[in-house]
Amino acid sequence: SQQGEEDPQALSIQEGENATMNCSYKTSINNLQWYRQNSGRGLVHLILIRSNEREKHSGRLRVTLDTSKKSSSLLITASRAADTASYFCATTTSGTYKYIFGTGTRLKVLA
């Protein structure tokens, strides 16, 4: 069963605006990761946040993690047309060596 559920399923914004997408998961995790997928391509890792961390930044990306609510959010600031892609969260759990992905958010940034 899929661990993560992303919200919204699709998001359309103007260039320069911020984009926020959310991920909820069901069980205790080791870490939560965000990936990006351009249409018809493989996934590319963006950022990893461990279960004992609450916030992490990487360039224009900001990720938060609330383990009490079993949720995470990804904020992309000052979005660009090149940010148009699908974004997925993935979780890993102690005792297993697999990444469980969510359903994804399709982001469209209009120039």
Place this chain on the structure above:
Amino acid sequence: DGGITQSPKYLFRKEGQNVTLSCEQNLNHDAMYWYRQDPGQGLRLIYYSQIVNDFQKGDIAEGYSVSREKKESFPLTVTSAQKNPTAFYLCASSIPYDGLNTEAFFGQGTRLTVV
């Protein structure tokens, strides 16, 4: 350059045929994974392998088979028992240490279509 190579990029299968998707990595990663992605959907885990000569079923293993005879290679066979194989297949690898606090690296995918 290090990376994961999936081949072919496009594959057409007649009903009743088995087909094998190739996945090769030169990242020296122990763990490898196969995921299926349907249009507009997330990734679902088919099989994964933590080490050579060992692999485990994921959430949707029925109708698929794998082998892991070499560290670099993790081929996926889609058998005739898989009733709806048309999908985008993604292979990934990672270093399975530290509770998997590492990223997964993905190939560019194989798009399989049943004709």
